[in-house]
Amino acid sequence: MLSAPGVLAMSELLVYGSYGYTGTLVAEQAVAGGLDPILAGRSREAVEEQAAALDCRGRVFTTEDPATVADYLEGVDVVLNCAGPFVHTAEPFVEACLTTGTHYLDITGEWQVFRDVAEHDDRATESGVMLLPGVGFDVVPSDCLAAHLHDRLPSATVLSLALGGLGGTSCGTAKTMVENIGEDGVVRRDGELVRVPTAHDDREIPFSYGDRTAMAIPWGDVVTAYHSTGIPNVTVYSETHPKTVARLRRFRRLLPLLSSAPVQKLLTWLIDRRIDGPDEQQLEEGSGELWGEATDGADRVVSRLRTPNPYALTRDTALLTARRALGGDAPAGFQTPSTAYGADLVLEVSGVERTDVGGV
Numbered sequence: 001m002l003s004a005p006g007v008l009a010m011s012e013l014l015v016y017g018s019y020g021y022t023g024t025l026v027a028e029q030a031v032a033g034g035l036d037p038i039l040a041g042r043s044r045e046a047v048e049e050q051a052a053a054l055d056c057r058g059r060v061f062t063t064e065d066p067a068t069v070a071d072y073l074e075g076v077d078v079v080l081n082c083a084g085p086f087v088h089t090a091e092p093f094v095e096a097c098l099t100t101g102t103h104y105l106d107i108t109g110e111w112q113v114f115r116d117v118a119e120h121d122d123r124a125t126e127s128g129v130m131l132l133p134g135v136g137f138d139v140v141p142s143d144c145l146a147a148h149l150h151d152r153l154p155s156a157t158v159l160s161l162a163l164g165g166l167g168g169t170s171c172g173t174a175k176t177m178v179e180n181i182g183e184d185g186v187v188r189r190d191g192e193l194v195r196v197p198t199a200h201d202d203r204e205i206p207f208s209y210g211d212r213t214a215m216a217i218p219w220g221d222v223v224t225a226y227h228s229t230g231i232p233n234v235t236v237y238s239e240t241h242p243k244t245v246a247r248l249r250r251f252r253r254l255l256p257l258l259s260s261a262p263v264q265k266l267l268t269w270l271i272d273r274r275i276d277g278p279d280e281q282q283l284e285e286g287s288g289e290l291w292g293e294a295t296d297g298a299d300r301v302v303s304r305l306r307t308p309n310p311y312a313l314t315r316d317t318a319l320l321t322a323r324r325a326l327g328g329d330a331p332a333g334f335q336t337p338s339t340a341y342g343a344d345l346v347l348e349v350s351g352v353e354r355t356d357v358g359g360v
């Protein structure tokens, strides 16, 4: 059933990109959990089919024009945007949400998106609107871990976070990675975002399952962890085979060539044909791990988080935060998961365990 804009009662959740891989996980779980979300996206056929299957209302609109988006958000309290790459969709949604007084959540991990959304902090605070990007695996667990480490060592000046043991990716994640493939890395140094060459740094990380090489990656925490903790130096690492690190360094001057339109088109075409996203068993049985270290030069604290499969976690954290916002718990302004809901937020998700490995 498709509905016209502007005729909704309050306490409404709209999930945009609801028929993508992750959007579907979110939409199905929302309905199973008793919510009645409005399902939305740009494909009429896909929205109608999903809305009929889940017995939900549907809305069809594109995101290019914030005024159009605002028309379709009238009466909506909370938007959960699952349509990425978010460099294309976050900004119009944020503009629209500031017009309609709707709280904005998304599942981006793109550091540029966090940086740009944070620019709207003042307007959001004035309008009483919460802007909370990154309510998925990027960056709920890592942001909560950063805040926890900062609580343990408030004098910390250097924060390192590392992701390990991750399983397969979805089509949309692969496309988002491909869009950024020609970009340099980025870290936070002395409070500033600094561009660095791809794979500029690697280190051995003592994950619970053994020491593994991890490579610096341009992850959203270079923006969010700084916002959450004020720690002025932040680097994020991801477990990577040493041969891959060596190859990336050898070929990094060629990476910008992969940003050209024809290569992007080819890579996107390949992704559409080759990548499906984790199946039900992988969602059920998979896991992820985050390792974090904070130091002030003299003292050092280390903690780890064990999580379910990243896509299962994304589904659960997206809905956990959306429910909070729907219930009126939505602090105004630009927020990170931990500034909005505290360092222990992620522990509310079934299957998440935090361990303080120790201080040295």
Ligand SMILES: NC(=O)c1ccc[n+]([C@@H]2O[C@H](COP(=O)([O-])OP(=O)(O)OC[C@H]3O[C@@H](n4cnc5c(N)ncnc54)[C@H](OP(=O)(O)O)[C@@H]3O)[C@@H](O)[C@H]2O)c1
Pocket (backbone or CB within 6 Å): 017, 018, 019, 020, 021, 022, 023, 041, 042, 043, 062, 063, 082, 083, 084, 085, 086, 088, 089, 107, 108, 109, 134, 135, 136, 137, 138, 139, 170, 171, 172, 173, 174, 176, 177, 277, 310, 311, 314
């Ligand atoms: N934070 C996290 O940990 C996390 C976890 C999972 C996914 N993600 C991110 O979420 C995004 C979606 O992932 P996915 O696996 O669900 O991908 P997917 O299966 O490819 O779905 C993408 C969805 O977004 C829509 N979309 C894409 N670009 C759009 C645009 N410009 N305007 C309107 N709709 C647009 C697509 O609609 P059409 O089919 O009509 O193009 C589709 O509904 C990716 O950026 C991924 O990196 C993040």
